[in-house]
Amino acid sequence: MRIVAALGGNALLRRGEKPDAVIQIEHVRAAAEALAPLAADHELIICHGNGPQVGMLALESENDPALTRPYPLDALVAQTQGMIGYWLAQCLHNAGVTKPVLSVVTQMLVDAHDPAFAEPAKFIGPVHDRRHARRLAELRGWRVAADGDSWRRVVPSPEPQRIIEQDSITHLLANRAVVICGGGGGAPVVDDGTGRLQGVEAVVDKDFTAALLAVTVHADRLLVLTDVPAVMANFGTPQAVPLSRLDLDDLARMRFPAGSMGPKIAACHRFVAATGRRAAIGSLSEATAVLDGGAGTTITAGRTDRTDAGPGPASEPVQPVPANATDQQRS
Numbered sequence: 166m167r168i169v170a171a172l173g174g175n176a177l178l179r180r181g182e183k184p185d186a187v188i189q190i191e192h193v194r195a196a197a198e199a200l201a202p203l204a205a206d207h208e209l210i211i212c213h214g215n216g217p218q219v220g221m222l223a224l225e226s227e228n229d230p231a232l233t234r235p236y237p238l239d240a241l242v243a244q245t246q247g248m249i250g251y252w253l254a255q256c257l258h259n260a261g262v263t264k265p266v267l268s269v270v271t272q273m274l275v276d277a278h279d280p281a282f283a284e285p286a287k288f289i290g291p292v293h294d295r296r297h298a299r300r301l302a303e304l305r306g307w308r309v310a311a312d313g314d315s316w317r318r319v320v321p322s323p324e325p326q327r328i329i330e331q332d333s334i335t336h337l338l339a340n341r342a343v344v345i346c347g348g349g350g351g352a353p354v355v356d357d358g359t360g361r362l363q364g365v366e367a368v369v370d371k372d373f374t375a376a377l378l379a380v381t382v383h384a385d386r387l388l389v390l391t392d393v394p395a396v397m398a399n400f401g402t403p404q405a406v407p408l409s410r411l412d413l414d415d416l417a418r419m420r421f422p423a424g425s426m427g428p429k430i431a432a433c434h435r436f437v438a439a440t441g442r443r444a445a446i447g448s449l450s451e452a453t454a455v456l457d458g459g460a461g462t463t464i465t466a467g468r469t470d471r472t473d474a475g476p477g478p479a480s481e482p483v484q485p486v487p488a489n490a491t492d493q494q495r496s
Contacts, residue, residue, distance in 0.1 A: 166385045167208040167338070168456065171375035171432070172196060173391045174214025174349070176449050177249065180292065184221045190252055197256035199390075199452045204262045204343045210334070210382060211253060212375040215245040215349030219368060220290020220318060227305055238320060239352045239364030246270045246348035253345050265342040272329035272362065273351030273369045279323035287322035287368050288312050321367040323353065325374045329362070331381060338382060347374040372432035380439050387436040388456060389429045390449040396426065396462040409458075412465045413437060433464045441466045 177192045178184055203209050219241050226235040250268025257266050285308045293301065298309040298316030310319045328334065328351065337344045350369030354362040372389060379387040395407035398419075408415075416434055421427040433444035447454075447461020454460035 166206075167210075167382065168203060168386045168388060169210045169212065169375050169379040169382070169384045170200060170203065170388045170390055170452065171372050171429075172211065172213040172449060174216040174218060174371075176390070176392050177213070178217040179392070184217065184291075189218075190256075193249070193252040194256045194259070196449055197253060197260045197262075199449050201257060201260040201262050202453050203456065204257060204264060204266075208338055208341070209343045210338065210378060210384070211343070211345045212347040212371050212378065213249050213253065213345070213349070214371045215242065215249060216287075216289050216368075217291065218245045218249065219349055223318075224290060237364055238366045238368060239354065242349040242368060243270055243352045246352070249348055250345045257343060262343060265337075265340070266345070267337055267342050268345040268348075269330055269334060269337070271334075271346045271348065271351040272354045273325045273347070273374060274327040274329060274362075275323035275353045275355060275365065275367065275369065276326060277355040277365070279321075281323040282321045282365075282367065285319045285321045286310070287320050287370065288317045289320055289368055290318045292317055322350075322370050323365075323367050325350065325369050325377050328374075328378060328381065329354065334378075335382060347371065347378055350374040370428050370432075372428045373435070376432035376435040379436050384436075384440075385442055386456060387433060387442075387444040388452065389433060389444065389446045390452055390455065391429070391446065392448065394448045394451070394461065396430070396446055400426075408462050410463050410465070412467050414467070416464070437464055437466050 176196060178189050182188055200209065200211065219238065222241045222244055223235065223238065226232060226241065247270060254266045254268050292312065292315035295316050301307060302309045307318045309316050328347065330346065334344055334346050350371040351374055353365050353367040353369050355365050357363055376387060395409065396411065397405045398408055399405045413434060416430060421430050429446055433446060436444050444464045445455045445461050451460040
């Protein structure tokens with residue numbers, strides 16, 4: 166089976182933790198141990214988030230007196246791809262993966278006229294209280310927004326159009342390699358109309374990149390692996406319950422926080438709608454069980470596509486998530 170697994174950036178650096186390398190490497194080690202059985206039994210492509218990491222690098226660049234101007238976001242995304250890809254490749258090897266493991270610094274083509282450039286909405290970097298966030302916004306010219314009970318920087322997040330290194334990724338898969346690619350959604354680039362590429366100030370949503378990648382490599386499954394056990398109905402309320410099975414009609418009746426679970430649901434919807442195959446959302450620590458349908462939330466094209474997925478909520482009402490619910494997961 167060919168699997169695309171998308172790992173959230175906060176799974177590698179938890180909210181409130183210091184961004185020390187030793188802390189992040191420990192999280193990567195745990196992630197690699199959870200993914201190693203999938204790599205042994207299946208063809209595996211790994212995408213990872215980078216929200217905390219790229220924000221940290223951006224802040225360092227802003228404060229570096231040696232620079233005339235800060236490094237652009239596309240370059241910082243590429244830096245995080247190298248760092249996190251290196252850690253993942255090493256930790257997968259140490260976890261017993263014997264296949265070749267390669268990390269590909271990936272460029273993602275976006276539309277220079279995407280409306281997202283006028284409406285920054287993607288969270289990056291550390292959390293702040295409201296007063297400090299607004300002070301940073303004034304000093305740096307940033308846009309900031311509420312992220313749960315805290316505030317964070319927001320940047321443009323245009324739609325992914327095409328993976329520049331797609332042919333190389335397909336070639337590596339054909340040669341049984343475990344491929345780490347699309348990190349942080351890929352370094353965003355635009356075509357100037359003559360075929361020349363140029364980086365832009367943005368961050369592409371890694372879940373949307375994972376969905377696009379899963380479609381283009383003809384994956385059998387898309388796994389969105391986070392730090393929550395499943396999609397929850399009535400999240401943030403005493404009536405919260407995990408939903409083990411959903412279909413596309415169920416998703417159409419539900420609402421999710423735009424900056425957190427929303428993109429994960431949307432990415433799964435895109436993959437399932439385009440291919441008719443299954444996607445799943447669940448805890449990284451239970452990756453194998455999420456793939457098998459024994460944990461997390463399995464998303465299918467329709468109710469008839471549940472024969473090997475166990476009992477689901479087909480006869481149960483699906484309650485919408487309150488619009489002001491606390492975020493379930495942040496990328």
